[in-house]
Amino acid sequence: MSRCIFILASGTGSLAEAIISASQKGDLSAQVIAVLTDQPEAGIVSKCATLDIPIISHPMHDDRAEWNEELFQITESLNPTLVVSAGFMRILDANYVTTFKVINSHPSLLPMFPGAHAVRDALISKVTQTGTTIHWVDAGVDTGEIIVAREVPILEDDTEEVLHERIKIVERGLIVATISELLDTLEFSHE
Ligand code: GAR
Secondary structure, three states, X not given: OOOEEEEEEOOOOHHHHHHHHHHHHOOOOOEEEEEEEOOOOOHHHHHHHHHOOOEEEOOOOOOHHHHHHHHHHHHHHHOOOXXXXXXXXXXXOHHHHHHOOEEEEEOOOOOOOOOOOHHHHXXXXXXXXXXXXXXXXXXXXXXXXXXXXXXEEXXXXXXXXXXXXXXXXXXXXXXXXXXXXXXXXXXXXXO
């Protein structure tokens, strides 16, 4: 299969798992070549073991430029068709996002509530709905071109955790469907 996805994840990895499962069931016509995490203790690590997907541990270190370069080299060696940031809590540098095709799933209706606390920020601001956005990644913080977004209502008793879980249900379906559509339109570099 010539369509290869490389996933970046920092957390529990439920989005990554949705992508991997869709690929393994044949619902997504692409292979997940590996997952990279900057958090060696994160839930995504055991998920990859269960799902039999290579996990690359790349924890942050003191030299950020060197870390960026190592991430670049790892990605280049894998030659992915598409890089998917699925709960990856690091900013990717300009060289990376202009060299590779990178998308990100974010838990708000961008441009509202960019950054690491999108769900909390939506609750604090008292809006009645938030959602999820999938966008191309540029060198900014959640500023890249929007591909698709879905609304999720905020309910009266929502806590950050409850609301985030409801958003993630939508995110998991949307990321799989969006990857599928993008792969049909992208020019493939992987052989
Ligand atoms: C998702 O909600 C994703 O949008 C968010 O982290 C969660 C990962 O969930 N990403 C960001 O907030 C990036 N700014 P998961 O670990 O269960 O896949």
